[in-house]
Amino acid sequence: MLDFFENDYATYKLSDGILSIRYHSGVNIDFDAAVQIVKDRLLMQQGERLPVLCDIRGVKEINKSARGYLAAEGSVLIKAAAFIIESPVSEVLSSFYLRTNKPPIPNRSFQSIEEAKSFLNSF
């Protein structure tokens, strides 16, 4: 299984049973970006359901169709998701997404990677 991957939007790293996705700084996620992001994630997972740590501190914007895609198609094969955020921009991005798009998986936002990992390890 691949344990590292990078595309235009994020880097993916697999370690200790957790898939970490770190978005690049200043990234703007539209529908085509969302499709690519999910496709590359599934390529790395090779059919295995995993907990995912999403570092969204670099995300600048994400539009409605991308939010819809990530919450629906983008939730496939995710056990649980933890968002790494930094106040206040990425914080409102994550709370808006979780509240309006309601992805069908356990979700929580954290400011520290350690706490996020221990949350994910409970799944």
Next chain:
Amino acid sequence: MSERLKHIEKMLMEISAGNFFYRVERSVKNDNVEALVVVLNMMAEEIQESMVHQGYVQAHGTIKHIVQMSFILDAKGDIEATNQATCSILSTLYSEIIGKPFAVFLDESSKVKWKNTWKILKQKDIYETSVELAFKTKGNLVVPSACYITTFKGEHFEQKKTLVTVVHHSNDRDRLEKDLKRSVIKSKTKKKGEKKHSKKPKIRLNHEDIRKLSKGRDIIINNLEKDFPSLKDFALQIGTNEFKLKYGFKELYGTSVYRFLKNERLRKSKMLVQHTDLHIKTIAHMTGFKSLPHFSRSFKKRYGYTPSALRKKPL
């Protein structure tokens, strides 16, 4: 008042006047004002879509094309003519638009995109493409739009002209499905779903009903692999009755409960077929289908090709 707060105020004014297609331009800052801008922009996006849907919340798609601007550009890329809606959307006078380079009305990142598109366009005799560009209004609000760019030539023009048509509402998800379908099957037969409009008088759903139905929707999405109860039991589970469930679900999500369930199952299975190596039979079970033939049939009916055809498609 700071410049950024002024933009927020202007945007709120536009929303109040029913113009949901404006956005506040983002800065690189990470402070509370910026967070407010993020929420404001996303809120406008949500309202914009629900207004178009007239009642269906979160139905991911089915948007019609509505607001339009169009520009005719000369060989240098200057605006030769435009329509009236452009003047009001950009809040700029006709005389201030004509003769100006098209790029003047775009935001910084779109200027770069446009430059690249224009470069390609100049090299070709005749050319057609679409690109996402963001326009800037006189009041510094941003209007992100899908633009269709066409070059055309007539006997009487000595120079090539370019037509830019700006469409505000298009549907990404439909496009993605169409692209995929085109690459899986090469036949040209197309069938379009017909929309039926009910003429029955509308029954109003109250907030409590809507909350229950949205809970029902979440339960469906979270339990795709399990057997689905009868509508009567499901209605009881979410604290309503069968009639309200059937009627309200359709009102709110634009589809019946069973069709919604099936669509969500198929949506998930399609992702798994397309992007994993899991056996198709395993995928069928993971997404609540009782048998492989049943799964394949439903899949084909929905997408126009079978799961195995999708799996065999070269990446």
